[in-house]
Amino acid sequence: MSKKIALITGGSRGLGQxxxxxxxxxxxxxxxxxxxxxxxxxxxxAEIEARGGKAVALQLDTTDTSAFSRFASTLASVLDDTWxxxxxxxxxxxxxxxxxxxxxxxxxxxxxxxxxxxxKGPYLLTQRLLxxxxxxxxxxxxxxxxxxxxxxxxxxxxxxxxxIEVITRYMAAELAPRGIAVNVIAPGAIETDFGGGVVxxxxxxxxxxxxxxxxxxxxxxxxxxEAVAGxxxxxxxxxxxxxxxxxxxxxx
Numbered sequence: 001m002s003k004k005i006a007l008i009t010g011g012s013r014g015l016g017q018x019x020x021x022x023x024x025x026x027x028x029x030x031x032x033x034x035x036x037x038x039x040x041x042x043x044x045x046a047e048i049e050a051r052g053g054k055a056v057a058l059q060l061d062t063t064d065t066s067a068f069s070r071f072a073s074t075l076a077s078v079l080d081d082t083w084x085x086x087x088x089x090x091x092x093x094x095x096x097x098x099x100x101x102x103x104x105x106x107x108x109x110x111x112x113x114x115x116x117x118x119x120k121g122p123y124l125l126t127q128r129l130l131x132x133x134x135x136x137x138x139x140x141x142x143x144x145x146x147x148x149x150x151x152x153x154x155x156x157x158x159x160x161x162x163x164i165e166v167i168t169r170y171m172a173a174e175l176a177p178r179g180i181a182v183n184v185i186a187p188g189a190i191e192t193d194f195g196g197g198v199v200x201x202x203x204x205x206x207x208x209x210x211x212x213x214x215x216x217x218x219x220x221x222x223x224x225x226e227a228v229a230g231x232x233x234x235x236x237x238x239x240x241x242x243x244x245x246x247x248x249x250x251x252x
Contacts (some may be wrong), residue, residue: 003054005079005088006232007031009062009125010095012041014192015142018225019092020044024053026233031078031088033060033095056082062095062121063113068128075132087134090232093122093141093164098195100153110156118160123167136179138232141168143243145188149251161186165243172241181240183231188247190219214249223248 006023010016011032020030021044030048034041034057041057048055056078060071079085096117099110122141133139143165146158165184172182189209191200198205199218209218227246 002083002085004028004090004233005031005083005085006090006092007033007075007088007129008092008094009033009060009122010035011092012037012044012057014194015187015190015221015224015228016092016094017044018221019094019228020055020225021047021051022222022225022229023090023232024048024051024055026229027053028090028229028233029053029083030055031075032057033062035059035061035095054082060095062125063116065120065124068125072128072132075129079132087132087137088129089134089137091126091129091133091137091139092228092232093126093139095121096142098154098157100195101156102153103155106156114156114160118157119163119167122164126171130175133180136237137181138237139171139175139180139182140228140231141165141171141182141184143168143184143186145186145245145247145250147186148245168243169241176240179237181237183240183242183244185224185227185231186243186245186247187224188213188219188245188250190221190224192221209250212251213247214252217248219246219248 006028008016008020011020012034020032045055045057141164143161146154147161147165168182168184189199199209206218
């Protein structure tokens, strides 16, 4: 039986990279995308290959919707050349960045960027790749705990993540006839470079975050990578349209 293949957008760094490595450890081969960080993407591919898997890195700016058809053609060629397949099993819509800016200061440009990264891009990319997602496959969108609880300065980012959670339910309803499960994962505060690395690098912020979490600490990238791998490879295929928060019980 052929190995499963996952496409992870923004898989060259941060949580996307961690998810790619955890999936590889479960025997899933990886196609990851990167916007600019080719060296980091190549290093991630090398790490996956060192663990015995196959991986390919492709350049993609998920805010450039005009490039999606070209990307799909490139992906089709890579799948055929590398795996002798024409489809993927898993799609993880992970790419995106954050913004920390008070509500009164958030500009139209800020909103447009957040919308392009977290709503429009995932929506239209998934739409374009649907013919290449195997029946019975799985789609996992990435949200944030900030769609449930509010921290000052994250209105634009949290608002867009709320939108992708609603879109996930619609995807799940409409793709169910093909047996495709669609869910959304919502990480809590994680020690990464997100937001300039504030949770990871500033002890007072890390301590404040930990005090709001039932499990008593900020999250680690492995907490999310393990969850992504579990959702895609281990949980019931009958589970769809669900929001799965992985936050250690933040702001309960």
